[in-house]
Amino acid sequence: MRRRVIFRGKVLPYLLLAPQIAVTLVFFFWPAGQAIRQSVLREDPFGLRSEFVGLENFREVLADPLYLNAVWNTAVFSAAVAALALGAALFLAVLADKQIRGAGAYKTLLIWPYAVAPAVAAVLWLFLFHPSIGLVGRALNAAGIAWDYKLNGAQAMALVILASAWKQVSYNFIFFLAGLQSIPRSVLEAAAMDGARPAYRFWTVVFPLLSPTTFFLVVVNLTYAFFDTFGVIHALTGGGPGKATETLIYKVYVDGVQNLNLGGSAAQSVILMAIVIALTAVQFRHVERRVHY
């Protein structure tokens, strides 16, 4: 879409764009280009010389069992966070959409966790699930379950999943509620008139009508789980115990910032870029088409 009436100006539009473009070039495109360049180079340990090694860094990264471990962790973590956050949000949104007293109050009480930073959410859950000082952690131990997320990898994973999903439910809830409220009442009434039971009605009428929202939220939740949960993992487990909660983003950080393995970290960055590009492309294709099944 374009407007008919426009302003003329030879320099002004460039001046208006300059700040945004400057930041974009200096802090986005230049570093991204450097990441791609470094991903095909190898530096000697003193950083004096570097030589072109082609796809050697990628081959090494993809053959590294620790990297494959991070891929697996990321898959489990992202799928669990998305499923948990979406499921809980859909359930609560369906309930809050009913004509009940106090719907507004419930809404307010359910959306504020969005404002809690991931790292702060991690601290809250740590305090709750700490094996010796946490309310729930102690209760679990008292109940005979050996709970210590600092020793048990599966428990650590469960805890970072819980803390990450907890924070994301409010976001999904807002979108599901908006989606539910945009379904015309007449459609629901027609379905009710046909005598279908509520649960059947939900899965055959409401849920298909929500599919654009659900699809959009799946992409957003996966992106969130991939990129925005660094704070949760960093604050809660530091990728441990062992490497049990080390995700792809966390590994880039550890290899690049702590171990200073530039080539390997750059190759991982390039792989991550490909993942974001894929996720963004899917998201925007969907937005353009507004899929309805």
Next chain:
Amino acid sequence: MRAPEGIGPAEGRAAAAARRRRLLDRAWTHGWLVLGVLVFALPIWITLVGSTHDAATIGRGEVPLLPGHHAIGNYATAWAEGGGRFRTTAAAVMLWNSALMALLIAAGKIAISLLSAYAVAFFSFPGRMAFFWMIFLTLMLPVEVRIIPTFQVMVDLALINTMAGLVVPLVASATATLLFRQFFLTIPDEYVEAAKMDGAGPLRFFRDVVVPLSVTNIAALFVILFIYGWNQYLWPLLVVNDSSLETIVVGLSKMIGTGDAQNEWNTIMATAVLAMLPPVAVVVLMQRWFVRGLTETEK
């Protein structure tokens, strides 16, 4: 239950059954919603309670379910000296840093995006689409995927350990630009024609017509972007190692260290409450703008 007059006993029974079903349905709905709210509130409640007891009570693992009497002392310590065993930075300093960073990021993103969206929507010039796509592509390059080279740029520009270093690299915004452009396209051509007829130039039109019309969108975006700025984690962690520039979210996570039980958990929890308060207050007080901003930026 007695059937109302004029209705036979069978219909009365049916109506009573329907009423009972509705009542049950409503109880079920409220029950689950209350449970949901409680699950959401439990971590916060325990944090609040934890911030009102002394360190020894918590260290023994005896966190009670009700608040204690040490609230004032704990918050005063966290505010003036800092939380945790090491009390590295006072919460007052970290809150100020976070507030400044969040405000500058939100204001910067909005200003920069307004300008570039205005250029793209109201002007025709060579390279228009190329610039537009350049801005759009930043969506695909989050900090997380270019950590090391971006850090190198920061070192080269001497932006490490500065407020500018915390803010400037984060002020580019594809979503805000897209949103403003979308909105600008709905401003009728007649407005532009009228402005031109009155002899108003593009900058005058921007200041007197476009910005006032965008106030609602700016408010909605501001809420989202303030929270985005406040909750930054990886970037401040990389760019700042000077404790006087520490933000409260990163400072809080440094306090807990490896999660040792023998820490001053009471002052840590007080710091956590202080770290949550501003963004949560913004969401609750500006709920309408918040929901609007959220659903519009993500379209």
